[in-house]
Amino acid sequence: MKKDIITIRNLKKEDIFQILNLARELEENPQPNLLQGKIVSTLFFEPSTRTRLSFISAAQKLGALVHGFDSKEGTSAKKGETLADTIKMAEAYSDLIVIRHFSEGAAKLASSISKKPVINAGDGANQHPTQTLLDLYTIQKEKGKLDNLKIAFVGDLKYGRTIHSLAQAMKLFGATMYFVSPESLKMPSYIIQELDDANIAYHITKSLTETIPKVDIVYMTRVQRERFPDIEEYNKIKDVYIINKEKVEGKCKPDMIIMHPLPRVKEISKDLDEAPYARYFQQAANGVPVRQALLALLLNKKGGN
Amino acid sequence: MMNIKIKPIQNGTVIDHLPSQLIFKIAQILDLPKSQHVIIVAGNLSSKKMGKKGMIKIEGTFLNKKELDKISLLAEMASVNIIKNGKRVEKFKLNIPKTLNNLAACSNIRCITNMEDESLDSKLLLETGKDGKKYYRCFYCEKLVEIADIKIK
Numbered sequence: 001m002k003k004d005i006i007t008i009r010n011l012k013k014e015d016i017f018q019i020l021n022l023a024r025e026l027e028e029n030p031q032p033n034l035l036q037g038k039i040v041s042t043l044f045f046e047p048s049t050r051t052r053l054s055f056i057s058a059a060q061k062l063g064a065l066v067h068g069f070d071s072k073e074g075t076s077a078k079k080g081e082t083l084a085d086t087i088k089m090a091e092a093y094s095d096l097i098v099i100r101h102f103s104e105g106a107a108k109l110a111s112s113i114s115k116k117p118v119i120n121a122g123d124g125a126n127q128h129p130t131q132t133l134l135d136l137y138t139i140q141k142e143k144g145k146l147d148n149l150k151i152a153f154v155g156d157l158k159y160g161r162t163i164h165s166l167a168q169a170m171k172l173f174g175a176t177m178y179f180v181s182p183e184s185l186k187m188p189s190y191i192i193q194e195l196d197d198a199n200i201a202y203h204i205t206k207s208l209t210e211t212i213p214k215v216d217i218v219y220m221t222r223v224q225r226e227r228f229p230d231i232e233e234y235n236k237i238k239d240v241y242i243i244n245k246e247k248v249e250g251k252c253k254p255d256m257i258i259m260h261p262l263p264r265v266k267e268i269s270k271d272l273d274e275a276p277y278a279r280y281f282q283q284a285a286n287g288v289p290v291r292q293a294l295l296a297l298l299l300n301k302k303g304g305n
Numbered sequence: 306m307m308n309i310k311i312k313p314i315q316n317g318t319v320i321d322h323l324p325s326q327l328i329f330k331i332a333q334i335l336d337l338p339k340s341q342h343v344i345i346v347a348g349n350l351s352s353k354k355m356g357k358k359g360m361i362k363i364e365g366t367f368l369n370k371k372e373l374d375k376i377s378l379l380a381e382m383a384s385v386n387i388i389k390n391g392k393r394v395e396k397f398k399l400n401i402p403k404t405l406n407n408l409a410a411c412s413n414i415r416c417i418t419n420m421e422d423e424s425l426d427s428k429l430l431l432e433t434g435k436d437g438k439k440y441y442r443c444f445y446c447e448k449l450v451e452i453a454d455i456k457i458k
Contacts, residue, residue, distance in 0.1 A: 007447060082423050103417040105445025109425065124415050126446050190449050197435040 003298050004111040004118045007127045008165045013172050020137050022293035023286075026062075034301050035064035041094040042068030043086065044121070045077060045101045050262060051121050051130070054287035055098050062292055062301075067094070087113045096298055099123075117298035125161050131261055132165040134290040135219075138283040142257050143216060146170075152178040152211045155221035155241045155267060157187040162261040163221060164191055171195060177202040178211045182237045185227065208241060212252050218243060220260040220267050220280075244269030248277060259283050311347050314364045319386040320376060323359035325349050327379055332361060334375050334457050335368070342366055355382075374402045378409070378455050401439060401452070405429040409441075409455045416446040427458075 005011075040059040044052050052070060059066045069075050077086055083106055090097050091114040099110050100121040107120030107127070122128040140146050151170060153163050157179055167177060167187070171194065179187045179202060186204065195202055205211055212218065223241050228234040243258060260268055260280040272278050323331060325348040337344050343364035352358035367387065368376075376383055377399035387395040402408075407426035411418050418427040429441035429450060441450045 009447065080422060082425075083417070084423070084425070101417075102415075103420050103423075104413060104415045105411075105417040105443060105447070108445045108447075109417050109423075123417075123446070126448075193434070193449075 002115060002117055004107075004120075005129050005294055005298070006107050006111050006118065006120045008129045008132050008169050009127075011129070011169075016133070016136060016169070016172070019133055019290065019293050019297065020140055022297060023133075023137055023289040024141075026292045026296065027289040031062060033063045034296055035059065035062040035299060038064040038096070038299055039094040040064050040066045040068075040295065041090040041097045042066060042070075042121075043090055043097060043099045043101075044068065044070045045072045045075075045099075045106075046122070047071055048100055048122065050284055050287060051100065051128075054284075055119075055121065055130075055291050058288050058291035059295055061288065062295060064095075064295065068098070083109060084113055090114070091116050096295065119294060119298065122161070125159055127165055128161050129165060130287070130291055130294060131162050132169050133294070134283065134287045135162070135166050135259065135261075136169055137286050137290050138259060138279060139217060141286070142279055142282075143255075146173040148174050148176075149217060150176045150178070150215040151217040151219060152180055152208075152215045153187075153219050153221070154180040154208055154211075154243070155223045156185045156227060157181040157221075158185040159227065160221045160261075163219070164188070166219065167191055168194060171198045171200050175200070178215060179204045180206070180208050180211050180241070182206065182223075182233075182241070184233070185223065206240070208243065209247055209251075212243075212247060212256070216253060216256060218252075218256065218258045218277075220258060220264070222263070222265055222267055238266075242267050242269065243272065245271045245275060248272065248275070252277070309350075311345060311350075311360065311362070313391065314343070314345075314362050314388055315391050317342070317362065317364040317366050317388055318368050319388060320361045320363075320368075321358070321384045321386060322352070322355060323361065323380050323383050324355075325357050325359040328359035328361060331376055331379060334379070335361075335363075335372055337361075337363065340366065371408065373399060374405070374408060375457050377401050378405075378452060378457060401431060403431045405441060405455075407458065409450075409457050411443040411446060411448065412450045412454055412456065413443065413446050413448040416443055416448065418443070418445055429455075 056066050087110045096117045098119045098121050104124035104126040106123045111118040257279045258277045328346050328348050345362040348359045349357050383399050386393050411427050418425050428444035432442050
């Protein structure tokens with residue numbers, strides 16, 4: 001059966017471990033010819049820097065060819081072509097489709113049309129499963145395990161798809177979660193419901209400083225001004241959800257790590273970039289081996305000759 | 306409450322045990338205002354089970370699955386009687402459908418099924434939560450839709 005990566009909700013623990021193990025294998029033993037002769041389509045209807053470049057890099061490191069576009073402009077979608085028609089075309093031209101789209105459910109639509117495997121590289125505010133997998137890879141690499149960790153999610157928990165997917169994934173590993181956000185950007189109720197159903201312990205709080213000493217991981221996100229109808233409300237809270245050396249040093253667990261899906265703006269002070277806690281740039285770099293593993297698995301090349 | 310006798314029909318459908326406040330809404334979604342048949346819409350009838358109930362009788366009309374599915378989303382407790390030659394030949398309870406194919410829009414405005422240019426049918430799948438509560442999940446965007454919030458197309 002054709003495999004796709006559309007949502008983290010469909011992945012079981014053993015699927016995740018299979019992906020992470022293969023990512024490690026490919027990172028340690030590069031296989032430049034594994035996907036020789038394969039063509040990967042990257043259909044990015046919405047701009048992206050890290051995700052698109054790391055997919056291209058991952059495909060090329062395995063010897064695949066890549067074609068595609070990086071915005072809706074200049075494509076036939078601009079002329080009114082339906083996504084379904086664009087997918088049929090990409091299916092005919094390539095062996096695997098990577099899609100990012102502004103509409104939620106777009107990747108699922110693509111996977112139900114295409115006979116070739118589809119990877120969701122982000123569908124609106126819904127899912128971004130490859131980001132979650134690279135987050136898990138980073139956590140496993142840095143902490144030596146995924147089970148029973150304490151993780152704080154900080155900032156915009158309402159609109160951040162990265163946050164939603166990672167919380168859904170960490171649920172499988174019995175994490176204790178801290179949701180640190182202003183009232184207007186709190187975690188959506190459907191995620192809370194899923195955590196309740198899975199009997200997961202979580203804490204909802206407005207205080208970052210009180211949370212920092214308790215956790216193994218602080219996962220930061222950007223609080224965007226445009227999310228606030230009222231500029232005064234934004235000004236009131238914007239500094240509360242910033243992390244810096246002062247808030248961390250001598251207060252956190254010595255092996256605490258800070259992650260961020262990037263791009264960061266001010267929410268992580270530059271004075272932390274060289275601190276032992278910072279992992280956000282490694283996290284971004286981990287996108288390449290994880291996406292290599294996904295391409296290899298979906299194209300039925302498990303690696304290891 | 307007054308006990309009145311509602312005239313029987315000869316051939317057609319009786320939808321019984323409706324919540325009284327929903328009778329006009331159900332008549333609307335079944336497009337009854339446009340029907341040329343005899344229609345009886347009754348509310349606030351006394352009922353042993355429900356206290357008060359509503360009922361709709363439609364002469365000369367047998368509802369299809371899609372119409373029954375629509376009623377079940379609004380009034381899961383309703384029962385349907387099929388009348389032929391003045392006699393009830395069939396009676397059944399409604400079941401909430403497992404899949405809603407283009408019957409109700411996804412409530413997420415950013416869902417691909419709500420993008421006009423894509424002209425894509427909506428598809429909602431029934432799920433049951435741990436607490437036994439039923440709800441629908443969009444096949445495409447995964448968002449949950451409460452049955453009470455379903456907007457029938």
